[in-house]
Structure formats: structure tokens, C-alpha cells
Amino acid sequence: MADNVVWHHHAVERTVRAEKKGQQPAVIWFTGLSASGKSTLAGALEQILTEQGYHTYLLDGDNVRHGLCRDLGFSDADRKENIRRVGEVANLMADAGLIVMAAFISPFRADRQVVRDIVPDGQFIEVFVDASLEVCRQRDPKGLYARAERGEIKQFTGIDSPYEAPEQPELHVDAGRLSVAESINQLLEYLHSRGLLKAGYRLVDMEVMA
Template sequence: MSDSNIVWHETTVKKEERQARNNHKSCILWFTGLSGAGKSTLANALEHTLFARGYNSYVLDGDNVRHGLNKGLGFSDEDRKENIRRIGEVAKLFVDAGTIVCTAFISPFKEDRDRVRELVEEGEFIEVYVRCSLEACESRDPKGLYKKARTGEIPSFTGISSPYEEPENPEITVDSDQISIEESVNQIIAYLVEKNILAKEV
């Protein structure tokens, strides 16, 4: 079937209506950083807090998504780009559904992150740079990946044999090797309140 036969079908319920019923705006919180920086840990801690406060949220985790939607993709530059492209499109659907979606992916290339930003309206893509020194990430090494990368068992490993392009102007920078998870979550919540995505707690 050619693209000319595919027509966008407008939904009856609009994003703004879903947001109004949820009592909060929707957005993508894009957690990026080196392996071991704490992206998934922070994303899940944030979601736990949001859920406890009655907000609609969901975590898309890099490893989890590769078990299904992105199963079969490797870690070449091309596959990494396709991995992020697919996640960006899924995250956009969550925003349309009125949900705060937390995506935890290394997403090493600035171009790919910027492409996801362009999928949604201004203010709906929030880049959260989970900044952590390579030394700290490697000392944590929760999955033993750095050790394998150092011995050549894992080729094209970000931070070792493949580049990581740091965000230039992220909306939020969390120094995960300097502050606690609780402090990091509070930092993000404060930003969401400041930008009127969440209502101010009274």
C-alpha cells in the first residue's frame, strides 16, 4: 500500500480534553545519560511519586522496550537511531493520551533526541540529563557491561568505544553522583510545577 492511501484520522477526544480530565498536562520526560547513570532508577522513582499523587504516568525503559517493540535491533549507530525513532513515536502517543511519559534511554546522539523533540509541541519535550561521571558509572556497573566493554566483549559501547553527545541545553540536569534519588525527584517535580504541567501542591 502506498503512502497516498494512508490518511490521518482525527480522534474524537482531543489531547486537551484528556489533560483537563487528568488535571495535569502531558509531556515527555526524556532521561538521557551514560549506562549506569541512574536513568531507569530515577524515572521509576519519579513515576512512583507521580502515581502516589494521582497523576497519570508511565515509564518506557530502554531494556524493557528491546524485549518487544524494538526486539531485533542491535547497537550499531543505525539501530540506535531506529530504536530512538520508534520510542519517540510511542512517547508522542502517550502525550496525545494525556499521560506524562518517562523515557529512560542512553540515546547518545543529539540529532536523535532533537528529532523526538520536534514530534511534539513546544514545552512537551523535557530533556533530563542524568549527569554522572564515567568513573562513577563504571564503578557502579550494575549489569557488568563496562567490564565486558573493557575486555572487548561488547563492541560499540557508549562512553568506551562509542561516543555520547552530552545535551547542550537540557531543561533539567540531575547530577546523580552528587545528590540523592529523593532530591533528584524533587528537582524534577519542582520543574513540572514551575512550568504548570503539574498543579502546585497546597
């Protein structure tokens, strides 16, 4: 960084923006294999929180590669830079007072730690969306595992590139066993226990979200 680049402090601070929105900001980071259910859970959680009056934003792995990270490939170095950029953006959104959902494979522990270090203490929540490789292969909604196994996609996580599972995530969701509704209710109960949701928050109706 150039010596003449100096951080500019603003009169309106992070706490003020959060108070105006009446909520605690956070970065909820969903990590797991492709097809484990990260985007499904992050999207459902955003919808539910928005319906209950919270201010949110969802950052999705595929979407950011259409713009912010369109210049990056899938080498280890590019994956590292992809997560760094998203972490910075997520932190800026939390700085604005939002509850940010980020759904990224983010296979390397060191890269996820970089994001944790960017976000203020207590505002980063790592959610391990845990589904086995076998379950993810069976789901495979985009046909990516089949393509990777045919050699059409290189450096695919779980096939020819490793996934480093979180050792101490804030929340471990057994997405291979639980339904979407059960997983979402686990998330809501955890967020309430952390003080992010007010006492009047509502759980998901299991029959409605089947």
C-alpha cells in the first residue's frame, strides 16, 4: 500500500448505522461443498429475516463472479483473492448496519480466517453446511460433479481440489440429514441466542417449508 494512502474517518460510525436500522450487524458465512445447500439456506434465511423486518443482503459465489470477481479463475491463488474481495465487501455491508449472508465454498481455512480477521470481533459467524461428498454428488443440481469426474472441470473442490472443513465453526448444520426448514430453524435459534434477533422472531413452519 502506498505511504500516501490514509484511512479517512467518517462522522457517522458503524454503531450509528446499526442503531438506525434497529439491529446488530453481522457477516454470516456459509461454507461447505458444492451442492451442500449453502445458497439454499442463505437465500431462505435472507427471505425470512427480511419478512421479519431485518435489513439484509446476500452475497453468492456464482453471482460475484459475474462482476466483482469476473477476472478470477479457480486456481488456489484466485480462490484466495476471490474470498478476500468478498470478505472486504461483506465487512463494508456490515459496516452499513446490514446482516450479510455470504454463501461460498471457501475451501481453505486460512482464507476463511482472513475474512474473520477483517470483520470486527463477534460479528463473523461461520456456518458449516455439512453434507457428505456422496450426498452432494447425488444432488448435483448443476451437473458439476459429473463434469469434474469426466475431467471437464479442473480444480473442482472435493474431486481434485481439497476442502478443509471448519474445526470450530460458530454453527454446524447437518445439511445431509436435516430438512431446509429444520436447518433454518437451527440458524434462527442460534442467531437469537447471539442477540441478533429480537424476542419476537418467528420460527419456520415445517409444513409450509417442506
